[in-house]
Amino acid sequence: MLTQSSAAVVSATLPAVRAHGEAITRRFYQRMFAAHPELLNLFNRGNQASGAQQAALAAAVVAYAGHLTDPDPATWGPVLDRIAHKHASLGITPGQYTIVGRHLLAAVGEVLGDAVTAPVAAAWDEVYWLLACELVAREARLYAAAGLPEGASVWRPWRVTDRRQETCDVVSFTLTPDDGGEVPRFVPGQYTSVAVDLDGGRGQQIRQYSLAGRPGADHWRIAVKRIRGTGGAPDGLVSTFLHEHVAVGDTLRLSPAFGEVSAVAGDGPLLLISAGIGLTPAMSALEHLAATAPRRSVVLVHADRAGTAHALRGDLPRLHAALPNLRTRLWYEEGDDAALPGVPAEVTGGRVDPELIPLSPDAHVHLCGPLPFMNIVRGGLLRRGVPVERIAYEVFGPGMLRDERS
């Protein structure tokens, strides 16, 4: 709880902070990276360049201030969970909150100038630390649940035991712990962070990849789409590195599995909807159900550019054989493809029409794909009466979906 005097100051200054949010975070990053260049290895350079992360952090602090001063605050649990899981997968430590707090509050002072009197600075310091303490506590619980002793590194070396070119843009990697230890369990929908040392001394970069295989198997599997820069933008740093430089026998540093979104929620009908590389959580869900609940009723909806771009579809005949109540509905934008032997799929050309998605009234839905795709599909499902709390979704980048209910 914010003290009453701070709440009044925060309410009064919130519009100014909100209006200058982007300038504040830009200045914050400049200051912080100048003082702590080692943190450049932690943050995503693509997000820095495109401004995506600037917006995410600024938006979170400002939104939290609004939440603290709102007489009727919306629940913040899911937002905090998303951030805490992402932070845990990056190995964020409590000590780093002190660094971020110091530079963020100094940046507020620099950008807003004389408006930041001592009481204003103290009130925003309080907001920052209330949020930071909530995150630190959640992250501590996640580290403990992952079996990490206090202060232990999240990074563990894993050896690449198989590498497959799934489509022209997607490569899958099979990995086993290099220390010979146990393969941690995970819930379909969870991801691992992968840390790579870029060539040419360009430092470390970390990205998340959803686990695409079966929990309980003696290995982990990820599938990585190569991101090519368009319109003058550079190629993706980590996906290009993994495609070009990582072969069988190499080791990669991986975090434990984190992620608050389950792709196998409930025990009734399940609707898995994905587009492009967003299919990795759904594939893990199918592998899991084939081993643990083969009679569960599952609808798999997948959209892709073409059948040849549809990664991991070679696994579908085996999964259909193991899951008698699996129904597959495919949309291939560039036209319907030749039938897949062993897959009784309905295939349509063009883009997904949410009205045509086979829907059971009590289905739990898991959605993953590009944001515009998810907004359209989620909006359509809400209009068709699916309760909002039964639609789980994963965003393969910073941010969340806008609310389509209104």
Ligand SMILES: Cc1cc2nc3c(=O)[nH]c(=O)nc-3n(C[C@H](O)[C@H](O)[C@H](O)COP(=O)(O)OP(=O)(O)OC[C@H]3O[C@@H](n4cnc5c(N)ncnc54)[C@H](O)[C@@H]3O)c2cc1C
């Ligand atoms: C929870 C989660 C799960 C994920 N699961 C998967 C998965 O299973 N498979 C998968 O393939 N991916 C997955 N991702 C995405 C993955 O983490 C990476 O974001 C993706 O591989 C791209 O990383 P990159 O380093 O190759 O690209 P980056 O270097 O991060 O670049 C990203 C984009 O930013 C653009 N960009 C970079 N610099 C600039 C600039 N200066 N100006 C303008 N634009 C710029 C690039 O052109 C590119 O389009 C997941 C993400 C999350 C958060």
Ligand code: HEM
């Ligand atoms: C109260 C303090 C903080 C808030 C409100 C905050 C907020 C956020 C948010 C909203 C995201 C995006 C989550 C998503 O994927 O949707 C994020 C990601 C991230 N945060 Fe934090 N954060 C805080 C503290 C920190 C600290 C202390 C560090 C470490 C120095 C840190 C490092 C990162 C990194 C590396 C990412 C991943 C995105 C990227 O690399 O660009 N954060 N944070």
